[in-house]
Amino acid sequence: MAVCVPAVASIVAGLNLERIRTSPLRQQLPPAALAFLEPLGGARSVLVASDGVSYLVLTRGDFRQAPPGTTLLGRGLAVAGSPDWLRSAASHGSAVVNGLVARAGPVATADIWIAAAGGAQLPVSGNGENFNRLLHETEYTTLAVRLADTLTIDVTGFCRGPDPARHLEETVRAMVSLGAAATARQPAVSGLLRRIRVTRNDQAVQLTLVVDAAELETVFRLLSIGG
Numbered sequence: 001m002a003v004c005v006p007a008v009a010s011i012v013a014g015l016n017l018e019r020i021r022t023s024p025l026r027q028q029l030p031p032a033a034l035a036f037l038e039p040l041g042g043a044r045s046v047l048v049a050s051d052g053v054s055y056l057v058l059t060r061g062d063f064r065q066a067p068p069g070t071t072l073l074g075r076g077l078a079v080a081g082s083p084d085w086l087r088s089a090a091s092h093g094s095a096v097v098n099g100l101v102a103r104a105g106p107v108a109t110a111d112i113w114i115a116a117a118g119g120a121q122l123p124v125s126g127n128g129e130n131f132n133r134l135l136h137e138t139e140y141t142t143l144a145v146r147l148a149d150t151l152t153i154d155v156t157g158f159c160r161g162p163d164p165a166r167h168l169e170e171t172v173r174a175m176v177s178l179g180a181a182a183t184a185r186q187p188a189v190s191g192l193l194r195r196i197r198v199t200r201n202d203q204a205v206q207l208t209l210v211v212d213a214a215e216l217e218t219v220f221r222l223l224s225i226g227g
Contacts (some may be wrong), residue, residue: 001047001058001077004089007096009049009056010120012104017061018044019111023147028216042067043078049085049098052121056081056089103140107154110144130175137168151216155207162202169200172207188218 005012020026043061050056059070059078070078071086079089104115116122118138122131135141138157146152159165180193192215197208211219 001045001060002101003097004056004058004073004079005047005049005098005101006051006054006056006085006088007098008051009098009100010052010117011048011050011114011122012098012100012116013048013114014104014108014112015046016044016111017046020147023111024149025147025151025213025216028213052123054082054085056085058089100140103158104142107142107144111147112143112145114143116141134168134172134175137164137171150210150212151219153207153209153211157205159203159205165200165203165205169198169205172205173198186221188215189222192218192222 042063043059045060047058047060048055049058057070057080059067059080060076061078063072063076063078066072066078070080071090073079073090079086081089100115100117104113107113107115116135117140118136120135122128122135124131134157137159139160141155141157143156144152144154146154157165157168159168176193176196176198180190183190183193192209192211195209197206199206199208
C-alpha cells in the first residue's frame with residue numbers, strides 16, 4: 001500500500017479496521033464514523049493520501065470483488081481516488097518513496113493515525129482551523145489514536161529547531177489554557193482541556209489526552225466548539 005502513495009502527498013492517514021471493530025469503544029464512535037465503517041465490512045486496513053486536491057484511498061482486505069466505487073489492483077487490494085493518482089497506483093506507484101510514509105512509522109501501529117506536512121491544509125473548518133495554524137508551525141505532525149478500555153490521543157509536532165519548538169509549546173499551552181477558561185460553564189469540556197498534557201523534547205512538542213468511554217461524546221463536542 002505504501003509504495004502507491006504519490007511522492008507529492010502532504011497528508012497520509014491509516015485505519016486499522018480490525019482493531020477498531022473489536023474495540024470496546026466502537027459503539028461510542030459518532031454516527032458519521034460508524035457510517036464510514038459500514039461499507040468496509042470486508043476490509044482490514046485503509047490508507048488515505050492527499051495533497052489537498054488529489055486523493056487516493058487504498059483498502060486491504062479479503063475481497064472477492066472490488067468494493068463499490070473501487071478498483072482491484074491485486075489480490076486483496078482495492079483503490080479509489082483521483083484519476084491521475086489512480087493511474088500512478090495502477091502502475092505500481094512512484095519510484096520516489098513519500099517521506100511522510102517513513103516519518104509515520106512510529107505511529108502507524110496505532111488504530112487511527114495521521115501524518116501531515118507542515119505546509120498541508122487539513123480539510124477542517126470552524127474550530128478545526130486552530131489545528132491548521134498549529135500544523136503550519138511544524139515541519140510535520142503526527143497523530144495517533146489508540147482504542148482500548150480508554151482512548152489515548154497523542155499529537156506530536158516536529159519543528160525545525162529548538163526555538164520554533166519552544167514557541168509552539170508556548171502557543172499550545174496558551175490555547176489550552178484559554179480554551180479551558182472560555183468553557184468554564186461547560187465543566188466536562190473544560191475538564192478535558194485541563195487534562196491535556198503538553199511536553200517538549202528538543203524539536204518535538206507532544207500533546208497527550210486519555211479519556212474513557214463516557215467522555216467520548218465530550219471529546220467530539222470539544223472538536224466542534226465554534227465550528
